[in-house]
Amino acid sequence: MNRTELKSKAKDQLKGRWGLAIITILVSNLIINTANIVRPLDFVITISENLYLTLNLISLIFGGVISVGLSKFLLNFTTNREEPQFTDLFSQFKIFFKALGLHILIGIAILFTTLLLIVPGIIVALMYSQAFYILAEDPSKGIIECLQESSNLMYGYKWEFFVLELSFIGWWLLAGLSLGIGSLWVNPYQKVTETNFYLKLKYNI
Template identity: 45%
Template sequence: MIFRSELKQNAKEQLRGRWGLAIFVTLCANILTGLVSVSSDSYEISTRMLIIEGIIVIIGIVIAGAITVGFSKFLLKFARREEDASIKDIFSQFNILPKTLGLYLLVMICTIIGTILFIVPGIIIGLMLSQSYFVLAEDNSKSITECMKESARIMNGYKWDFFVLQLSFIGWAILSIISCGIGFLWLSPYYSLTTANFYLTIKDR
């Protein structure tokens, strides 16, 4: 049985005295992966602007996987209180760019297809593959399919626990929205580190 309160408490203890680093790295990772959803605020979009935005989105998709796996590596090191956890970690996975891109696209495509067919299967698939990035971050030698299979294996019997864990942050998310988004500076690393603790708890069970 997974105790949500224990995972969250562990995250708080790990963050004590290290909030600055966690906020900085999380913010950088979110900004870089946010390139995928970049859009124009212009009312009159020219062909040139569309091409530029298209290029930015493509670049964003290409690097999103590497940044996501790199951020996962940072979270695992941070959770283990390794002193060398730093901003460098989020850029540490570009040496396996084809693999991180492939994993990112496959996880996204599988989740989208499941959601299009029916909402519930999409959620289940998303939960099943949610640990894939942590798996690859821990072992770069694993193939894309091995990471996805390993995620599905360790999530067997824990999908509901992870789903409820995510829901438990809704209240904090609402408060963060009310604060004009400022609260997310603290919520994002807190949530991310809690998910890393979840992975570390179930991976060897």
């Protein structure tokens, strides 16, 4: 798997469409990672534990369905099967409970393996990293089926995906130096590259 090729392809796909990618991925992150985004603000403003718990609950309840919606958007964005739209983010509520179940199972699997050792937790996260794409492509598939297919796809490719993720560290450091503003561009760049990784794995395109 050629990392340079995947990243170059992502840059080409983002040309002229940065705005759509930035706003869609930003909104998805605000929903999926609400509590993690707000928590650092506790140093500036007082955030009650009740509010923090509420935000965690929002992330838990809606994290799955928004993750599938984001995967749908990214697949449309990279393949042009359909015109990618911001509303793709909210297009998967018809499989809300299936997406929720997938989200919870992945979270539990990562949590328990991380409690044993950090490395097994990372391995599990990599193993199930493609599950939301799989469900977005075929909503009729079951939760276990998505997990198993992701595991099969990632067999022999977990290290390559891990290194691909590490290759964005420099960009994230630069984003940090810009007080986080640069993350508006780094995040779409990384997400589109990850989607190209999935397409390469599954379809060799």
